[in-house]
Amino acid sequence: MKFRKENPEESGAGTRDDMRELVEAIGLYRSAMRHVAEKQAGRPFAPVAQRASGFRLRMVLVPALGAALAAAVITPTVVHMHHPATTASRVSPAAQVPGTATTVAKMDDTQLMDQIDSDLTEGVPDALQPLTGWDDTANKATKTAGTEK
Amino acid sequence: MEEIATTPAGVLAGAPGAGNELAIEKKEQAVLELADFDEVVRVYRPRILRFLLSSLTDRDAAETLTQECFLKAWNARHQFRGDSSLSTWLTRIAVNLMRDHLRSRSLRFWQKTKGTALDVMDISDWIPDGRSSPENAALARDQVAGMWKAVDQLSAQQRSVFVLRFVEEMELDEIAETIGMNLSTVKSHLYRALAILRERMGGKR
Numbered sequence: 001m002k003f004r005k006e007n008p009e010e011s012g013a014g015t016r017d018d019m020r021e022l023v024e025a026i027g028l029y030r031s032a033m034r035h036v037a038e039k040q041a042g043r044p045f046a047p048v049a050q051r052a053s054g055f056r057l058r059m060v061l062v063p064a065l066g067a068a069l070a071a072a073v074i075t076p077t078v079v080h081m082h083h084p085a086t087t088a089s090r091v092s093p094a095a096q097v098p099g100t101a102t103t104v105a106k107m108d109d110t111q112l113m114d115q116i117d118s119d120l121t122e123g124v125p126d127a128l129q130p131l132t133g134w135d136d137t138a139n140k141a142t143k144t145a146g147t148e149k
Numbered sequence: 150m151e152e153i154a155t156t157p158a159g160v161l162a163g164a165p166g167a168g169n170e171l172a173i174e175k176k177e178q179a180v181l182e183l184a185d186f187d188e189v190v191r192v193y194r195p196r197i198l199r200f201l202l203s204s205l206t207d208r209d210a211a212e213t214l215t216q217e218c219f220l221k222a223w224n225a226r227h228q229f230r231g232d233s234s235l236s237t238w239l240t241r242i243a244v245n246l247m248r249d250h251l252r253s254r255s256l257r258f259w260q261k262t263k264g265t266a267l268d269v270m271d272i273s274d275w276i277p278d279g280r281s282s283p284e285n286a287a288l289a290r291d292q293v294a295g296m297w298k299a300v301d302q303l304s305a306q307q308r309s310v311f312v313l314r315f316v317e318e319m320e321l322d323e324i325a326e327t328i329g330m331n332l333s334t335v336k337s338h339l340y341r342a343l344a345i346l347r348e349r350m351g352g353k354r
Contacts, residue, residue, distance in 0.1 A: 022347050028277055028289050029296040030316050035275040037199030040208065 176231030183226055183235060190219050193236060196317065197243050203312040204247055206301055214250060218243045233326060240317070241327045244309060251305050299349040307342035310335055 183189060197218055201211035221242050222229075229238055277289040300308060306328075313324045321339075325332045 018347060018351050022343070022350055025292045025296045025350055026315050026346075028293050029300070030318075031277060032275050032290075032293045033199055033203050033316050034195075037195050037202055040202065040212070041195040041198050 179231035179233075179235050180229060183222075183229055186219075186223060186226070189222070189235065189239075193239050194219070196236065197239055200240060200243055200312055200317055201247060203300070203316050204305075204308055205250070206297075210250065214243065214246045217246055221246070237323060237327050240313070240319075241329075244328055247309070248305075295350055296346070299346050302349070303342050303345060306330075307338045307345070310338040311342040311346075314339055 194215060198211055198215045201214050201218075202208065205211050205214070218239060222239055225242075229235075233241075275290070275293075277286055300311065303311060309328060310324060313319045313327065314321070319327070321335055322332055324330075325335045328335065330338075
C-alpha cells in the first residue's frame with residue numbers, strides 16, 4: 001500500500017489558492033458594498049417621521065407587543081387570584097405579616113390549597129356530613145333498643 | 150448651511166517655525182472644507198453610509214446613524230481643528246455612534262429582529278466588473294453572499310477593522326486613530342478577522 005506523502009509545494013499552492021480566492025471575494029464584497037451604498041446614498045435623507053416608521057418605530061412596537069402579550073397572559077391569572085371567593089380565605093393574619101416576596105408567594109400557594117380544600121369540604125352533601133349530634137343519636141338508639149326489649 | 154465661520158481662533162495663528170506651515174495649511178484646508186457643509190454631506194455621505202451598512206447590515210440603522218453622524222458633525226463643527234482629515238473625523242463620529250448603538254442592551258436584544266437587514270437581493274442588480282456572462286455574475290453574487298454572512302459573524306471590533314481596511318481602504322494607522330486603538334491591536338483584530346473569513350470561506354467549498 002502506498003501512502004501519499006504530503007507535498008509541501010502542493011500544500012503551499014493550496015494556501016495560495018485559498019488566499020487568492022479570499023482576496024477575490026473581498027474585492028467582490030467591496031464592489032458590491034459600494035454599489036449598495038451608492039444606491040442608498042442616492043436617496044435623500046428620510047425625514048425623521050419617516051425614519052421613525054422604520055427603525056425606531058420597530059424598536060417601540062416590538063417591546064409594546066411583547067408587553068401586551070405578557071399582560072394578556074398575566075391578567076387572567078391575577079384576576080383569578082383576586083377573585084372574591086379566593087381572596088376572603090387567602091387574606092389571613094399570616095399573610096398580612098410583612099415578609100419577603102418569596103414568603104408571600106409561598107403563603108399564597110398554601111392558602112390557595114387551604115381554600116380549595118375548604119371549598120370542597122363545604123360542597124359535601126348534608127347526608128355525608130360528619131354526625132354533629134353523635135351523643136343524641138346514640139341515646140336515641142339505646143332507648144329504642146330498651147323499648148323493644 | 151452656508152456661511153459658516155469655521156476657523157477657530159488661535160488654531161491657524163501663531164504657527165511656530167516654517168516647518169509647520171505645510172501642516173497648518175492642511176489643517177486650514179480641512180477646516181475650510183467643513184465650511185460648505187452641504188458639500189461635505191454630498192461627498193462623505195456615501196462613505197459613512199457604506200461603513201455603517203457594512204458594519205451593521207441594517208439599512209434603517211445605517212441610515213439613521215449616518216444622519217446622526219452629520220448632525221453631530223454640524224453641531225461640533227467649531228471643535229474641528231483639522232488635526233485629522235475630515236474623513237477620519239467623520240468616520241470617528243460614525244464609529245462612536247455605532248459603538249453606542251451596539252452597547253444599547255435593548256437594541257442588542259432586538260437586533261435579531263432586524264426587519265430591514267440587507268440580504269442578497271440588494272445586490273441583484275449589481276454587475277461585477279469583468280464578469281459579463283450571467284453565470285459568472287451569479288457565481289460572484291454567491292461569493293459576495295458567502296462573504297456577507299462570514300463578515301456578519303465577526304465580532305464588532307473585528308468587523309469594524311475589516312470594513313475600514315478592505316471596504317474603505319484606510320491605512321492601518323488611520324484605522325487606529327479612527328477607532329482609538331493601538332496599531333498592534335488593530336493588526337491583531339485584522340489578523341483574526343482574516344483567519345476567520347478564510348476558514349469560513351474555505352469551508353464552503
